[in-house]
Amino acid sequence: MSKADFSVEEFAERLLRVRAAAVAAELDWLVLTHPVSIHWLTGSDAKSYQAFQCLFVDAHGAPTTMLTRESERCEFEQDTLFGRLETWGGNEPEDPLAVFERIAHRLRLHRARVGLEVPAYYLHPYHYGAIREMLGSALVAEPNRLVADLKAVKSPAELAYIRRAAAIADEGFDTLIFALTVGRSELEIAGELYRALLSRGSGLPASTINLVSGERCGFSHGAPTERRLRAGDTGNIEFGAAYRRYTTTLGRQFSLGQPGARLRVLYDTVYAASDAMIAAIQDGVPAVAPHEAAKAVIAKAGFDRHRIHTSGYGLAPGFPPSWGEPLNIFGGSTDILRAGMVVSVEPPIFIHSERIGARIIDNVLVTDHGAELLSRRPRDLVVVS
Numbered sequence: 001m002s003k004a005d006f007s008v009e010e011f012a013e014r015l016l017r018v019r020a021a022a023v024a025a026e027l028d029w030l031v032l033t034h035p036v037s038i039h040w041l042t043g044s045d046a047k048s049y050q051a052f053q054c055l056f057v058d059a060h061g062a063p064t065t066m067l068t069r070e071s072e073r074c075e076f077e078q079d080t081l082f083g084r085l086e087t088w089g090g091n092e093p094e095d096p097l098a099v100f101e102r103i104a105h106r107l108r109l110h111r112a113r114v115g116l117e118v119p120a121y122y123l124h125p126y127h128y129g130a131i132r133e134m135l136g137s138a139l140v141a142e143p144n145r146l147v148a149d150l151k152a153v154k155s156p157a158e159l160a161y162i163r164r165a166a167a168i169a170d171e172g173f174d175t176l177i178f179a180l181t182v183g184r185s186e187l188e189i190a191g192e193l194y195r196a197l198l199s200r201g202s203g204l205p206a207s208t209i210n211l212v213s214g215e216r217c218g219f220s221h222g223a224p225t226e227r228r229l230r231a232g233d234t235g236n237i238e239f240g241a242a243y244r245r246y247t248t249t250l251g252r253q254f255s256l257g258q259p260g261a262r263l264r265v266l267y268d269t270v271y272a273a274s275d276a277m278i279a280a281i282q283d284g285v286p287a288v289a290p291h292e293a294a295k296a297v298i299a300k301a302g303f304d305r306h307r308i309h310t311s312g313y314g315l316a317p318g319f320p321p322s323w324g325e326p327l328n329i330f331g332g333s334t335d336i337l338r339a340g341m342v343v344s345v346e347p348p349i350f351i352h353s354e355r356i357g358a359r360i361i362d363n364v365l366v367t368d369h370g371a372e373l374l375s376r377r378p379r380d381l382v383v384v385s
Contacts, residue, residue, distance in 0.1 A: 002079035003043035005244050006157055011081050017150050022059035028112035030057040034119040035319040037147040042080040048072045049122050049319055052096040097130050115141040148326050153340035161246035162342055166374035169241035169250045172196040173377050180254055180384045182231050186211050186224035197241050205240035206318025212236055218355040232257050238361050245317035249344055250375055251361025254382040266349050266358035267381050273297040273347040274360050281371035287335035294347035303349045311347040341366040
């Protein structure tokens, strides 16, 4: 992604909304560290999330300041939107916190009310502790969902990218079917899928493919291995396609030959649970509602204790290791589904003691009147003869 992927007006509108939300939260400054937040406001596609970076956003309208490592200067200057660029490092190592402190003094953050974004993966505990000490009483909040909640409802331009990602995923799935043959390793199959995705315009997905077969089918998030497919195997695959970082996911169960009765029961249950979720999704519905709908189906079939993982979650522009948004469709969620959100539907059953599991993964667009499936591929169990 770059600043060319959206209009200047769309970026400006996003920044205005973030500033308004900061004012509503009684904050003067936001220090944003999540790469998706920075991406959404500036267009940055840089790998600078591997090290310390942050975006300073003044709630009252002063130009933004982007702090990143010097090695990303060219990419930021050419491909992103910001008010001022500051960098650390270069031809010799440098402590980014020393530069952060100079910027904080210049912007007078010590005399303001500051909110610091603290993401799960992208802010080192050392940096977090040092920033807390530097800002002291000026650091009054950690508004981790402020930007995430604003971008959960996608714009028409974002939805166009999401639909393109879904089309690429569908085309990749077609290639995958032909790759599922006895004697091929899980890694070989994954390679064919990645080749199909990237050759059709997908970027590298933020999370790796999950692909398990045979005795590994009890693994709910297993990476592909050197294991070779055998006649009679069942397997499960989940992958993502990303267009300009906007990601859709797709997951299907396969069987090399006719599936056994146990797998068919599990798969039919998961299929019905997915249908129940989709039927419950619409604008204004609590996110827990589709989860409860799927849970009821699985419990009725006698598999509730084997129901693991979330039933679904929000899909975002992704940076490794995740493409998910904070919105989760599971027990205890206080989120509300809104038209324009994109969520996954994937209520799973995995019975570890039997080394078997079943899961179907689809993405849906929440609409005023229900849920629109983004994939056009069948959801039936894939039987390869």
